[in-house]
Amino acid sequence: MRREPNVSRVPVSVRRVPGTFYILIIMISLASITIPGFGTVSNLLNILLQGSFLAIVACGATLAIISSGIDLSVGTVLSLSGVVTGLALHAGIPIALAILSGVLTGLICGIITGSLVAFVGLEPFIATFGMMSMAQGLGLVLSNGASIPGFQESFRWFGEGVVWKVPVPLIIALVIVACIWWLLRHTRLGLYIYAIGGSEEVAGWSGIEVGRCKLALYSISGCLAGIAGVLLAARMNSGHPTVGVGWEMDAIASVVIGGTPLTGGRGGVIGTMVGVAIVSVLRNILNMLRLSSPWQITLIGAIVVIAIGLDILLRRWRLALEG
Amino acid sequence: MYQRSQQIQTLTHNEISKGVATEVFGGSGSRFLLLVGLIVVLSFIAPNFLSLNNFINVFRQASLLLIMSIGMTLVILTGRGGIDLSIGSVLALSSCMAASALKAGLPVTVSIIIGLSIGALCGLVNGALVTMVGLPAFIATFGMMQIARGAVLLYMKGAIIYGFSPAFRFIGAGHLFGLPMPVIVAGVLFAVFTFVLYRTPFGKEVYAIGANRIAAELSGVRVNRVLLTVYTISGAMAACAGLVYISRLNAAESVIGQLFELQAIAATVIGGTSFRGGEGGLIGTIAGALIITFLNNGMNLLGISSLWQLFVLGSVIVSGVTFDMYFWHRSR
Amino acid sequence: MGDGPLLKMVGITKEFPGVKALKGVDFELRAGEVHVLVGENGAGKSTLMKILSGVYRPDSGRILINGKEVQITSPRKAQESGIATIYQEFNLIPYLSIVQNIFLGRELMTNTAIPRMNYREMRVKAKELLDSLGIQISPDTLVKDLSMAQRQMIEVAKALSLEARILIMDEPTSALTSREIEHLFDIVRALKASGMGIIYISHRLEEIERIGDRVTVLRDGEVIGTKDVSGLSTEELITMMVGREIGDLFPRERVSKGEVALKVEHLSRRNVVKDVSLEVHYGEIVGLAGLVGSGRTELARLIFGADRFDHGEIVISGRRVKGDHNPSASVRSGLSFLPEDRKEQGLCLSLSVANNVILASLRRLFPHRITSPRREMNVTLDYVRKLRIAIPSPFRAVKSLSGGNQQKVVLAKWLCTQSKVFIFDEPTRGIDVAAKAEIHGLMNELAEQGAAILMISSELPEILGMSDRIYVMHEGRIVKEFTRDEATQEEILRYAMGGVGGAA
Amino acid sequence: SILAGKQYEIAFIVKSLTNPFWIDMKAGAESAAKDLNVKLQTMAPVKADNVEEQIRMIEDLIQRKIDAIVLAPADTKGIIPGIEKANQAGVPVVIVNTKAAGGKIVSFVGAENFDAATMIAERVVEKLNGKGKVVILEGVPAAQTAIDRKNGFLSVLKKYSGIEILASQTANFQRAEGMMVMENLLQRFPHIDAVLCANDEMALGALEAIDAAGRLKEMIVTGFDANRDAVVAVRDGRLFLTCDQNSAAQGSEGVRAAVRYLNGESVPARIVTKVILVDKTNVDSYLKKYGIK
Numbered sequence A: 001m002r003r004e005p006n007v008s009r010v011p012v013s014v015r016r017v018p019g020t021f022y023i024l025i026i027m028i029s030l031a032s033i034t035i036p037g038f039g040t041v042s043n044l045l046n047i048l049l050q051g052s053f054l055a056i057v058a059c060g061a062t063l064a065i066i067s068s069g070i071d072l073s074v075g076t077v078l079s080l081s082g083v084v085t086g087l088a089l090h091a092g093i094p095i096a097l098a099i100l101s102g103v104l105t106g107l108i109c110g111i112i113t114g115s116l117v118a119f120v121g122l123e124p125f126i127a128t129f130g131m132m133s134m135a136q137g138l139g140l141v142l143s144n145g146a147s148i149p150g151f152q153e154s155f156r157w158f159g160e161g162v163v164w165k166v167p168v169p170l171i172i173a174l175v176i177v178a179c180i181w182w183l184l185r186h187t188r189l190g191l192y193i194y195a196i197g198g199s200e201e202v203a204g205w206s207g208i209e210v211g212r213c214k215l216a217l218y219s220i221s222g223c224l225a226g227i228a229g230v231l232l233a234a235r236m237n238s239g240h241p242t243v244g245v246g247w248e249m250d251a252i253a254s255v256v257i258g259g260t261p262l263t264g265g266r267g268g269v270i271g272t273m274v275g276v277a278i279v280s281v282l283r284n285i286l287n288m289l290r291l292s293s294p295w296q297i298t299l300i301g302a303i304v305v306i307a308i309g310l311d312i313l314l315r316r317w318r319l320a321l322e323g
Numbered sequence B: 001m002y003q004r005s006q007q008i009q010t011l012t013h014n015e016i017s018k019g020v021a022t023e024v025f026g027g028s029g030s031r032f033l034l035l036v037g038l039i040v041v042l043s044f045i046a047p048n049f050l051s052l053n054n055f056i057n058v059f060r061q062a063s064l065l066l067i068m069s070i071g072m073t074l075v076i077l078t079g080r081g082g083i084d085l086s087i088g089s090v091l092a093l094s095s096c097m098a099a100s101a102l103k104a105g106l107p108v109t110v111s112i113i114i115g116l117s118i119g120a121l122c123g124l125v126n127g128a129l130v131t132m133v134g135l136p137a138f139i140a141t142f143g144m145m146q147i148a149r150g151a152v153l154l155y156m157k158g159a160i161i162y163g164f165s166p167a168f169r170f171i172g173a174g175h176l177f178g179l180p181m182p183v184i185v186a187g188v189l190f191a192v193f194t195f196v197l198y199r200t201p202f203g204k205e206v207y208a209i210g211a212n213r214i215a216a217e218l219s220g221v222r223v224n225r226v227l228l229t230v231y232t233i234s235g236a237m238a239a240c241a242g243l244v245y246i247s248r249l250n251a252a253e254s255v256i257g258q259l260f261e262l263q264a265i266a267a268t269v270i271g272g273t274s275f276r277g278g279e280g281g282l283i284g285t286i287a288g289a290l291i292i293t294f295l296n297n298g299m300n301l302l303g304i305s306s307l308w309q310l311f312v313l314g315s316v317i318v319s320g321v322t323f324d325m326y327f328w329h330r331s332r
Numbered sequence C: 001m002g003d004g005p006l007l008k009m010v011g012i013t014k015e016f017p018g019v020k021a022l023k024g025v026d027f028e029l030r031a032g033e034v035h036v037l038v039g040e041n042g043a044g045k046s047t048l049m050k051i052l053s054g055v056y057r058p059d060s061g062r063i064l065i066n067g068k069e070v071q072i073t074s075p076r077k078a079q080e081s082g083i084a085t086i087y088q089e090f091n092l093i094p095y096l097s098i099v100q101n102i103f104l105g106r107e108l109m110t111n112t113a114i115p116r117m118n119y120r121e122m123r124v125k126a127k128e129l130l131d132s133l134g135i136q137i138s139p140d141t142l143v144k145d146l147s148m149a150q151r152q153m154i155e156v157a158k159a160l161s162l163e164a165r166i167l168i169m170d171e172p173t174s175a176l177t178s179r180e181i182e183h184l185f186d187i188v189r190a191l192k193a194s195g196m197g198i199i200y201i202s203h204r205l206e207e208i209e210r211i212g213d214r215v216t217v218l219r220d221g222e223v224i225g226t227k228d229v230s231g232l233s234t235e236e237l238i239t240m241m242v243g244r245e246i247g248d249l250f251p252r253e254r255v256s257k258g259e260v261a262l263k264v265e266h267l268s269r270r271n272v273v274k275d276v277s278l279e280v281h282y283g284e285i286v287g288l289a290g291l292v293g294s295g296r297t298e299l300a301r302l303i304f305g306a307d308r309f310d311h312g313e314i315v316i317s318g319r320r321v322k323g324d325h326n327p328s329a330s331v332r333s334g335l336s337f338l339p340e341d342r343k344e345q346g347l348c349l350s351l352s353v354a355n356n357v358i359l360a361s362l363r364r365l366f367p368h369r370i371t372s373p374r375r376e377m378n379v380t381l382d383y384v385r386k387l388r389i390a391i392p393s394p395f396r397a398v399k400s401l402s403g404g405n406q407q408k409v410v411l412a413k414w415l416c417t418q419s420k421v422f423i424f425d426e427p428t429r430g431i432d433v434a435a436k437a438e439i440h441g442l443m444n445e446l447a448e449q450g451a452a453i454l455m456i457s458s459e460l461p462e463i464l465g466m467s468d469r470i471y472v473m474h475e476g477r478i479v480k481e482f483t484r485d486e487a488t489q490e491e492i493l494r495y496a497m498g499g500v501g502g503a504a
Numbered sequence D: 001s002i003l004a005g006k007q008y009e010i011a012f013i014v015k016s017l018t019n020p021f022w023i024d025m026k027a028g029a030e031s032a033a034k035d036l037n038v039k040l041q042t043m044a045p046v047k048a049d050n051v052e053e054q055i056r057m058i059e060d061l062i063q064r065k066i067d068a069i070v071l072a073p074a075d076t077k078g079i080i081p082g083i084e085k086a087n088q089a090g091v092p093v094v095i096v097n098t099k100a101a102g103g104k105i106v107s108f109v110g111a112e113n114f115d116a117a118t119m120i121a122e123r124v125v126e127k128l129n130g131k132g133k134v135v136i137l138e139g140v141p142a143a144q145t146a147i148d149r150k151n152g153f154l155s156v157l158k159k160y161s162g163i164e165i166l167a168s169q170t171a172n173f174q175r176a177e178g179m180m181v182m183e184n185l186l187q188r189f190p191h192i193d194a195v196l197c198a199n200d201e202m203a204l205g206a207l208e209a210i211d212a213a214g215r216l217k218e219m220i221v222t223g224f225d226a227n228r229d230a231v232v233a234v235r236d237g238r239l240f241l242t243c244d245q246n247s248a249a250q251g252s253e254g255v256r257a258a259v260r261y262l263n264g265e266s267v268p269a270r271i272v273t274k275v276i277l278v279d280k281t282n283v284d285s286y287l288k289k290y291g292i293k
């Protein structure tokens, strides 16, 4: 039930690789043996490219969940900022400004949810649920319910370009993940997010300005959703008002699969990346097997449950052995 | 004002009733004011809103959400990330199975029992994954959500079962004492579970587990058993909602119930039940479910364009609860 | 030292819904003094201190530091004004390490181009701090892995690291044993000598004369008086606190002991509990003494079924417990266990007093599975009166009670089960003298009625005063058994510290 | 196939597999595949109508070195990058049902949703003698077919001054939502002459609501897709009409086009499947097709 005294150098909250990592390895090895075309470099890059967008969004979700909150709005904010970017580009605004407008859209959404959570004291679920509806609605209204297609090449580079064979979105995602990792591991804000997740009251008593931290973290989450939205628009060469439907679930699932509990206070972004990898690899495998969507749906559920269940049982078993 | 010297000796009947009432209504009483406010506003601006027919109509529409939210409220009350994402899929699975039982010519009662048992079974599996394997509720029920949905899609192969016997249709489309059956079903279930939650040891244990799981366990509460029961109830409620649903719709298909979990969670949380666990309760959930349904109804009546509807829904919920926090909870 | 007072609080009032916690309190602290604040449970001590540390805003009143009025609007402000606090309820975050907790809110940063947290330096400083407090734990240990006593010491370390001018200590010793208390007092004396002003809250009256310079008594939110410690007798102090004389603090009488109620043989778990055998008879109170971390709590948890044991056997009321030993089975077989950590393990803080009190007895009180508010209230009020729990209504959430009253609620919960065998882990932690006497009286009554009680306590006077027999634990083993007459404070300590027989 | 000495592997990506319309199309495609001895796999996004997922599927299939892709895009424009990827990898793409606005494709097989919708609206106006109050139930916002159908309806209705559009609301292509939205609209409008629905599912839901309110006589309801239940409703005189895009033919023609292309034969750039309005007069053949007596 409690206490194995833990002696280690690194602050433990950020250190552990989740057990699901090994599940990921097993999944990948099995797939490369059995599925032709899976184990190729180009397919791995393909998976990484596909996972980049979710990875960016899931970083934000990780912050929210570590603080024992939640961010349901990431999916629709992503759609919204794609639409805004698209509109901006069509209006002939320079690319840099258009991108900025998309990212800012995300940031503003994040600031709104953040203020609602931090200063009004709304439950994160309600605030972000509201934002989820609002961003979706706004996206539909702005785009008039249709996609906004056709951008110039230089913009599309952000979604499709490669640098030394590495897709641009992947590079951006890696940079963002590294930043968030740094944030959680080495900055005050990061530590405070853990502290707030552990106990908001105690964090306040220790002189942490809880409200400002929450505002910051939801803003970051919104901003990341904005970035992902812009990149996705570039990749799809269109801003689509419903493209992000359901992404919040994928993001939250990745976070939880990665070992950050919904109750907050621990976990980290490395784990989340394992979660993102599991989700993306699983999708790729199922597509490669060309399974129809009902089977895909079923298997995603079953594999997630089995994988994490196994991880927990193995850990328990190991603990019993060590004892 | 209370003084140490006047140690409380006894409580009058009145004081007890008042105390119980505050306990039951908890922090969610003010959400009723929000609901009333919404109704008042809508009756001024929405044409044909303020009519008995429309209210019956809204209650009928809210009843499904309410039935599902009963289970969801119990689950969320148990705290520690307690959540049931699977209810939408379980609803689809159990009601499609019941429908195909009906089509196969089984009696109505048997089909209903089949449907309910499948729902309860799914819930039980959720509960077992949470308690025995120790999966986070999010993962366990996320898995069940996918598996049940996949199963029903595979089973139905995209087909739709259409046209039920009048006996079965009565549950969803019939009337009793001038009230639509769904409203009656929801009302009865609601009454039963409110009683269970506030007047049985089980209900107290649910709250205790939510408030502090370790303390509850050390007080001899059989935590796992209670959790199993709660998830089972949630599954059964989903099935129950599903049966009413297909009976009303006169058809069963595999895609029903998508995103219902989010609606049920929203109704629960807007009703004042907190993810922290042990706070809130069923009474608020009614307010939550009605707020959502009245909003949708009002927007249809107002003829708000589809594109704007989501935006309006989100902003009304956020500003409503904000208002509530400011003028009610802050002033205390 | 300084001329004017270091701190002055004038006319502080604070009202919670239904409770006037403070009614115009004046308080004064000089530099270089230890000012003890005493009073019954719920008198308003912690509230006053929380106002000083920025957790609550007062309804009215002024706070002056060095004669200058200050507005303490947040804990941060309090820290900036030089006030450090050791809260009564713990103020640590379980999943952060000791270092992170100690420096929370004031992390040291590197002066590199991109500053980041300087864990290396913080670790070194934390280590120094821990060493100076005599704590031998790695600073990277997670707080969740610490015992109550260890956490309490970390609290102290955290407050000290602030290097404040004013240090508030709200019951810092309630989970400590004498060795740590000695250590703490040495530190307090050193701080005092350096000119710090210390506000010290405690229910252990013997500590007052050992460490205090002045004492202020609070009752029902009002100051009864401030006195110099020298020349103040305990009786006088108690009368000021309670407004009346109290009975014998340790009213233990001998009763003839009955059958064996609880028997433990060769019980072991990992490295924490090693081959422990003991027995407790009906009608007997058995004390379990030992130093911090000696394994007493762990032993109790094993007996209760909260943790699994590796070897050994347990017999409760003649029945051997089997593999499926768990808390609910224990409760049903008539065993009660009052845990030491009321916040984490004892209470459902957001629930009402009534719901907490009846939680462990639901099956007994409502065999037909339908509860009755009237019955709940009557039962609850019974214990509220018996234990003198100060609450305006049993519907009040437990989290709004004072620390001592919360402890009484936990006690009430277990008394309500009407068990025959009790394990009390630090039962009077944070409880005022008057109430302590009453609780001891209740334990006596229980024993007279034939209950068996195993009492863990870090307060040696309590162990000596209440027990019929005493076991002493050291590093997971029972190293000595005393009868009531053989035992003395010195002897117990000697064994507890491993001075005899055990590996020292 | 036999000529090439190996069995072609073709993937058929539709918008969802939870709706009879797509199931029919899948059946059509599969029967053609069987005739032609092709290995066919039908796939659909896990989230129905999600174009981004469709793109991911195309990418994954390219990795798997598929021979050809038959595709029903969830979004006319959003799908283009996916088609372009396939173009780059040299995988031929046949589009069915919904047009793609760019990329190199072998052929487009399908009817025009827009045109079909105008046909329906024309018939409704005719029935109402150019005068009446009309409600539209739209599909999933931002889904291409939903947009096309709605615009088709509007293009006709707007032309007649006697036609008043009371409301145009979404019910997300779903039966239950169709019922719920209709219930609310029935509260709002004391008189409605016609309800135009962007698919049969919503129409059937709306019918339940109208029936329950006892106002079936007052208005006509139209659907879209001619699925089994809708055909029955037409027979019973509850549904005024629905329209058959012949989804099975779209599927089979799509697969045939792909195989012909792989075999090096020439394929027309546009293969039109006919739209047939299904009403009382021709419902019998559909009843027979579904085996309903």
Ligand SMILES: Nc1ncnc2c1ncn2[C@@H]1O[C@H](COP(=O)(O)OP(=O)(O)OP(=O)(O)O)[C@@H](O)[C@H]1O
Binding pocket: C016, C017, C019, C020, C021, C039, C040, C041, C042, C043, C044, C045, C046, C047, C048, C088, C390, C399, C400, C401, C402, C403, C404, C405, C430, C432
């Ligand atoms: N947050 C709160 N809400 C409502 N009432 C409160 C709150 N905090 C304290 N009180 C009440 O204020 C009074 C004073 O409590 P306080 O905690 O200051 O007592 P104390 O002197 O520290 O007692 P103890 O010795 O038991 O710790 C009590 O009656 C308590 O119930």
Ligand SMILES: Nc1ncnc2c1ncn2[C@@H]1O[C@H](COP(=O)(O)OP(=O)(O)OP(=O)(O)O)[C@@H](O)[C@H]1O
Binding pocket: A002, A003, A004, A005, C144, C145, C146, C147, C148, C149, C150, C175, C272, C290, C291, C292, C293, C294, C295, C296, C297, C298, C299, C340, C458
């Ligand atoms: N929460 C904990 N996590 C990890 N180890 C612990 C914890 N509590 C105690 N220990 C360790 O277990 C052993 C026995 O601790 P236990 O709490 O049973 O002792 P105790 O005599 O009750 O002391 P205390 O006064 O600290 O409660 C000690 O080695 C201690 O360091």
Ligand SMILES: [Mg+2]
Binding pocket: C045, C046, C047, C088, C170, C402, C403, C404
């Ligand atoms: Mg106190």
Ligand SMILES: [Mg+2]
Binding pocket: C147, C148, C296, C297, C298, C340, C425
């Ligand atoms: Mg202990």
